[in-house]
Amino acid sequence: MVGLPDLLIAPFHHVREAELPEGHVIHRLAGAIEDAFAGEEVTVTSPQGRFAVEAAHLNGSRLRGAQAWGKHLLIDFAAEGAHLVHIHLGLIGRFTVGPITPVHGQVRLRIEDAVSSADLRGPQWCRLLSDEEWEAVLSTVGSDPIRPDADPEKAWRAIHRSTRAIGVLLMDQSITAGVGNIYRAEVLFRHRIDPMTPGNRLAHATWQAIWEDLVVLMRRGVATGRIDTVRPEHTPEAMGRPPRLDRHGGEVYVYRRDGQPCLVCGTTVRRTNLAGRHLFWCPRCQRRHR
Template sequence: MPEGHTLHRLARLHKRRYGGAPVEVSSPQGRFAAEASVVDGQVLKTAEAYGKHLFHDYGPAGVVHVHLGLYGTFGEAKLPAPEPVGQVRMRLVGRTHWTDLRGPTRCELLTEGEADAIKARLGPDPLRRDAKPELAWQRISGSRTSIAALLMDQSVLAGVGNVYRAEVLFRHGVAPMLPGKTLDRSLWDAMWADLVVLMREGVRTGRIDTVADEHLPEVTGRAPRRDRHGGEVYVYRRTGQPCLVCGTPVAFQELAGRKLYWCPACQPS
């Protein structure tokens, strides 16, 4: 599932390509046809991301809310737009580009109030300048749930997914199963600040890199990471491989239906 930096990149891209002008909106697949007809030809006021949610604001006509889920993707190119191929839920055609959305978990037209209600259910997003990390701390510090599970709870923290979860815990030497209420406040502040930096870099580059310079392949002589997700990481999807810091095999287990990775030596319980 795309993490928050991907949605913020998309919001910036769509705002740049389609914002401030009328947009042709259609649903070649048909599942979004009625809603698309309402905003078709309307001016896109802005596009913004909140956590893993994308919002296209068409003013009085409504707000298109997209959640990509596990399989949703956007594809785009310069005009002219070709005939739609496959199950295109929503197509946008602007002044210079076209964009197709396929396979999202959610693609719906909401009122401004309904969109605000979704945002209100989410925890603070490290990529938003209006984020209030204190709200996340209140939920974490009062919970017996493991910090690994809390970081993936979008009502606690919005936009953090499996990769950023695993990597920020490693970078700060935090055992994944540590109960939230036992986490030190200064450690949480450091983790939040680190997420802000890492995720902003993800927005800039379009990939997740968490490895310090001294552990990069060109410094240590190891082979670069080969993974469809890209980026140099410490523990994510490195089960059984040696930790880049201490050499201990990276551990793995299922937690709440998601895969969890950590180094038993660098993140002692």
Template sequence: MPEGHTLHRLARLHQSSFAGEPVRVSSPQGRFADGAAAVDGRVFLGAEAWGKHLLHRYEGDLAVHVHLGLYGAFTEFALPAPEPVGQVRMRLIGAHTGTDLRGPTACEVLTPPEVDAIEARLGPDPLRADADPERAWARISRSAMPIGALLLDQAVVAGIGNVYRAEVLFRHGIDPHTPGRRISREQWDAMWNDLVALMAVGVEHGVMHVVRPEHDTGAPSYAENRPRTYVYRRVGDPCRVCGTRVLRSDMKGRNLFWCPECQR
């Protein structure tokens, strides 16, 4: 599933491509036909992301809410628009460019109260200027749940996925099984600041750079054309810092990776 930096990157792209002008919105697939008709021809006011949620805002206090889920993706295209290929849920065409959305978990038109309800259930997003890390700390500092589970709870911190979860815990030497209430305030502040910086790099470059320069050598990344990671998808491989074999287990249905030596 795309992590938060991907949605912020899309918001930046759509803001620059469509904001301030009327746009044509359609649903070649048909599943979003009513929603598309509600915003078709309206001025696209702007795009923003909160965690893994993308919002397209239109005149008339309407917003299109998109959650990509596991399979959703946008494909940009130049004008004149080509014929739709595959199951295009939403097609958006501006004055100079267009984009097709396929396979999202959610694509729906919302009113302001409905948008407010989504935002109210999300934790602070490290990539938003209005993020308040105190809200996340209040949840973490009282919880007996493992910090590895808390970081993936979108109501605690919005936008963190499996890669950032695994890597930020490694970078700060924290065992993912540590109960939230045993995390110190200093540890939380350091992790939050690190997430702010790491995710901003993800927005800028489109990929997650999480390995410090002095460790960015040796064994290749876990997949072609991906930057190296410390522990994510490296089960059984030697830790880039201490050489101990990376471990994997399940935590609340998600793969969890960590180094038992560096993350005591």
């Protein structure tokens, strides 16, 4: 569990590009909701009014728990019929969990008890589902490295038969759920893989190494609340350099470091667009596939 008195979950923004929250953020949010409300009978409302009918159906029921699957959040209530609230924050959504406060702004969903409140604002999705409807959603979601029940071989089968670039495939939420732009750029750098390498040219052993690294990095993100991908020899302390200043937090190799020297070889880190997203890589450490 997160164990924080006040947790703000929101996608960060940058002048160059707005980003969806990465999967570890949603797992932390699920933990915060469970810490605050699991097993409690809660008040459920929609101050904004856009979720009012569904909130009335859930109001006064017990919150059983919450879980994350990639970038999808599911909150389970002990209510008759449809009882699962499915949330996807999208680019501008935010969910705050903390001590109970007055309602401020356009709150789509509020969950509260006598001590705590959780307010959802601006999500891409907030909908009430049955068990069968949630199973249909899950059928479209890929393997989540943070979840212990994830199947990396399912993701491998999709990658192995694809001619698309591995830099695109890793961001495909039907293949690797929860992997966002930061983890994509960093894990490919850590394994010296050119992002343009076709999936069907990737060795199975290479995929296994990528997956195992994602498991470590993303679970660390759940524990710390930040993304740190540099190895001990490349930390600010080890290299005698100032720490990175970025609202995303954490020490990284290439993400949003375009125009700066690579921490490993000194080559200028580059940026391009790939499938509508900014891609960051080192052209020397990640040599083009031949």
